[in-house]
Amino acid sequence: MVTVDDVRQFARTLPRSSEHLIRDRVKFRVGKIVYVAFSRDETLMGFGFPKEEREALVAAEPEKFLMPRESDLRFNWVVARMAALDVAETRELVLEAWRMCVPKKVREEQRLAAERALP
Numbered sequence: 001m002v003t004v005d006d007v008r009q010f011a012r013t014l015p016r017s018s019e020h021l022i023r024d025r026v027k028f029r030v031g032k033i034v035y036v037a038f039s040r041d042e043t044l045m046g047f048g049f050p051k052e053e054r055e056a057l058v059a060a061e062p063e064k065f066l067m068p069r070e071s072d073l074r075f076n077w078v079v080a081r082m083a084a085l086d087v088a089e090t091r092e093l094v095l096e097a098w099r100m101c102v103p104k105k106v107r108e109e110q111r112l113a114a115e116r117a118l119p
Contacts, residue, residue: 001083002090004042010091011036014098015106028094030101036094042082045090048097049078076100 004026011017011028017035020027027037035048046068049057057078058065064084068077080093099107 002045002085002087003082004038006087007036007038007045007090007094010094011098014095015110016102017098028098030098033101035097035101038082044079045082045085045093046072046077046079047093048076048100049093050100051076054078 007028008019008026011019016030018029020029024040025038026042027034029035037046038044039046054065054067054077058067061084064081066079066081067073068075068079080090085093099110102110
C-alpha cells in the first residue's frame, strides 16, 4: 500500500510543486492548480487525469479507480484507492498529473533530467 509520505517524497522532486494542508486535506499544487489531493482519512487519492480517458480507466480497474464526485466531474480528475496502488504506479500517476499543470518547457526540462539520471 502506498502512503501520503510516499507521494510527498516524490512530489518534492518535481519543479514548482508545493504541498498544502487545506481543510485537513493534504494537497499538492503547481501555482494555484491542484494536481493531487488526498481524502481526510488518506485512503483515497484524487489526481489530474484527462476527462476523455477517465471512464475507460475506471471501467478497466474499478477496484482501483473511481469517478470523482459529481461536483468534480467538470475537472480533469479521477480518484484512486490508496490500498490498491503500488509505489511505481503511484509515481507515474502523480507525474502525469503534474505534467498536466506545468508549462511545456518545465515538462521538457524534467523529462531530460530524468533521462540523464537513468543508468
